[in-house]
Amino acid sequence: MKFDNKVNRKEFLKLTGIAALIGVGGKTGFSLYASGQEPETDSDENKNKIRYGLLIDTKKCPPDCTDCSDICHSKHNVPSYKSKKIEIKWIWKEPAKHLFPENNWDLKPVAAKNVPLLTVCNHCKNPPCVRVCPTQATFKRDDGIIMMDYHRCIGCRFCMAGCPYGSRSFNYKDPRKGLTELNPDYPTRTTGVVEKCNLCAEKIGDGSSPYCVEKCSKGAIIFGNLNDPESEIRKAIEQDHVLRRKAELGTEPSVFYKV
Ligand code: SF4
Numbered sequence: 001m002k003f004d005n006k007v008n009r010k011e012f013l014k015l016t017g018i019a020a021l022i023g024v025g026g027k028t029g030f031s032l033y034a035s036g037q038e039p040e041t042d043s044d045e046n047k048n049k050i051r052y053g054l055l056i057d058t059k060k061c062p063p064d065c066t067d068c069s070d071i072c073h074s075k076h077n078v079p080s081y082k083s084k085k086i087e088i089k090w091i092w093k094e095p096a097k098h099l100f101p102e103n104n105w106d107l108k109p110v111a112a113k114n115v116p117l118l119t120v121c122n123h124c125k126n127p128p129c130v131r132v133c134p135t136q137a138t139f140k141r142d143d144g145i146i147m148m149d150y151h152r153c154i155g156c157r158f159c160m161a162g163c164p165y166g167s168r169s170f171n172y173k174d175p176r177k178g179l180t181e182l183n184p185d186y187p188t189r190t191t192g193v194v195e196k197c198n199l200c201a202e203k204i205g206d207g208s209s210p211y212c213v214e215k216c217s218k219g220a221i222i223f224g225n226l227n228d229p230e231s232e233i234r235k236a237i238e239q240d241h242v243l244r245r246k247a248e249l250g251t252e253p254s255v256f257y258k259v
Helices: 009-021 067-076 110-114 127-132 160-161 213-215 232-239
Strands: 052-057 091-096 116-120 137-141 146-148 221-225 253-259
Touching: 052 116, 052 232, 067 091, 067 213, 127 137, 127 160, 137 160, 213 221, 232 253
Parallel strands: 052 253
Antiparallel strands: 052 221, 091 116, 137 146
8 A cells, every 4th residue: 555645634534534424433423522521430330440541730841851752752662753744753742722722822922822732642531543443453441541553553544533632643654764773672663554652551561650751850740540539640630720632522531731
């Protein structure tokens, strides 16, 4: 299959819309986003289930720091390219106005609109990317992490069109050629495959935190079980004013922002 980076997002949205309407992933287009859905609460069903998430403290995160993305990208063999058109991102920064477009930015100072905020895959509770994937290459684990099976990915990019957060990247080139250093302990991907943050699923099983959390010397990222009322993340969410990106879509992101 030839991968053309001129195939734009609009075309893919069109394709995905058709796919979703005809029932790719077993759902109709009307249920791609569960708009208006209430956030998850402590139902008996959820109380004993792990649901991992992150809390990003925007005030603790210095705008020019890249420690978390540097460690993440090096540990996961994420290639680095000069061209924005082909870049691969697992964790990165975007201007606040892009992350929270629904904010009333007209009335805010330019500096506030452009302050760089951290973003990753939101590991949504209702993930549209999983619904539209025709091969189940993207799937949700029991602990809430949204994963990629790179061997099943056919490069259709429906997930990229379905994700309302731009959290996925497509390998237009052989990612191994964009690496400055290879981490032999983590698999590399191939051309024509979509990739994204995996919340360090390969390491958190032993009770440790994702690399980004461990590396952040400012304590700007908290990781933990959202369903555990005693966890640090859950307590912080209950006590502080927190936001989730595009919450109105009903995707229920597991990534929270303290503002
Ligand atoms: Fe899927 Fe995007 Fe949600 Fe991540 S942020 S789970 S890629 S829809």
